[in-house]
Amino acid sequence: MGRAVRHLFVAGCVVLWLVPLYLMAVNALTPAAEYAGHPEWTVQGFALWENLDTAWTVAGIGDSFQASLLYSVVCAAAAVLVAAMAAFAVVVLPIPRPAFWFWLIYSGTLFPLQMFLAPLFGLYADTNLYDTRLGLMLVYAAWAVPFAFFLIRNQMAVMPAELTEAALIDGASFRRIFWRIHVPLMRAGLGAAFIFQFTAVWNDLLLGITLSRSGEVQPVMAALTTLNNAYSSTGPPVILAGALIVSVPTLLVFLVFRGLFLKGVTASAAAR
Template sequence: MIRQKKSKKIMINTILSVLATIWIFPVIFTVMGALKGKQEYNLGNIWDMPKHFLLFENLGYLSKGADIYQGMLSSFLYSFSGALLSVILAALAAYAIAKLEIRFRMFWFLLIYCGTIFPFQIYLIPVYRGFAKLHLYDTRAGMILFYTAICIPFSMFVLRNFFMGISNEICESAKIDGCKDMQILTRIFVPMSKAPLSVVFLSQFTWAWNDLMFGITFTKSSNIRPVMAAISLMGKAHVPALLVGCIIASIPTVLLFIFLQKNFEAGFAYQSK
């Protein structure tokens, strides 16, 4: 029995090690390419180790010929605002659907959740035309509004499932003590839901930050364009600098994951119950 457990553990660890190696391999390739110069990258083998350390030269190219840093500021504004607002609105909707005595609760749940059923590509033309008519195209307000709206359905789905698991006796006890519905949400449900709230915020922030399709469709100005759209417009003129831009653009999401890692793991444990 003990041998079977050990062999099973070794097999699982081996599979996970292989998957981790496959997952991290593109990262190694990206770092190696970012350290090379333009000529060395174009004329040499992409698998060769860099002969010269030209990272700062590539960073200088980004500062002069690309809008990566301006794009990162724009993306941080869109991602943070969109994720925060969507979590707040989704928490209100999830609490109402899960715990309040409202009519047609399942209808409102399905109506909001259906935003995740259809492919996101079908939103391109309707939203583009709507933004053009409302003068929201190529504006920061339009991008924040869009990312907030598109992140609400998934956020509401996760939070509603968590709120359903909280005992109704807690709500009843709070009402006996004189708490209103909003006080129950802010003073009881929100502190109990720090883990799933962190998970939802992290996932929606990461999605908005990595989005290319909507960012490149709904913007055209360099000061409005998000970072992924700015990177995509660099082309292949200077691939090492492009790889450096990809590494820099990934730093905020990595830092946010590290900051919320404990809550992220706890949130998965809550969702699995």
């Protein structure tokens, strides 16, 4: 009986997730001029390519898509690298008060993002970083470090200390130990952290609408809200086509790297 209830609950969750996706796909096919003003449950026409072209070129979501791809890949990779080095310092290096440094770095995930927006906006306006790709890349990389550090540190904490001790006896430096031993052994954890941070940066809206305004700098989620405002009167199919474009990268990342992601998450969970 308990198993049947669990299966029913899971099936209900799957349906709740699939229904909005189905409605988005079906209504994105509808010609904008023929949209009736309410969601359609069946296909009423096929204008997907026209709607995608309007969203990509006419509405300018293509520039923001490329900007978000740059932010997500570069900032997630930089954050994972910095987080791995910080985790190595906290777990392996003989630094004083490692617990203090752990909580100091991890505290970046404990405070709401909204409390940083006003100081960030003032700082960016004073330093000419507002509405620049460099400005967004800096804040995205810094924002992504604490959670990546948490995941990587958990996995690194359960690695045998004998590995480091044997390498030190053989004359290896800490730099060599990090790059030649810990990084290869933690490939799955680093990959999982990268996927998490790639998704977080790609889905960001708050920082995007606060620290940028031009189309070539704005991340894609901010551009999607602009698309919603611009095309709310001409037809939701264009907006839904833009939503389809936006959902593709994260879906591909999870499908391509799902094995690596599951191994990394499992390793981090086991470490806890």
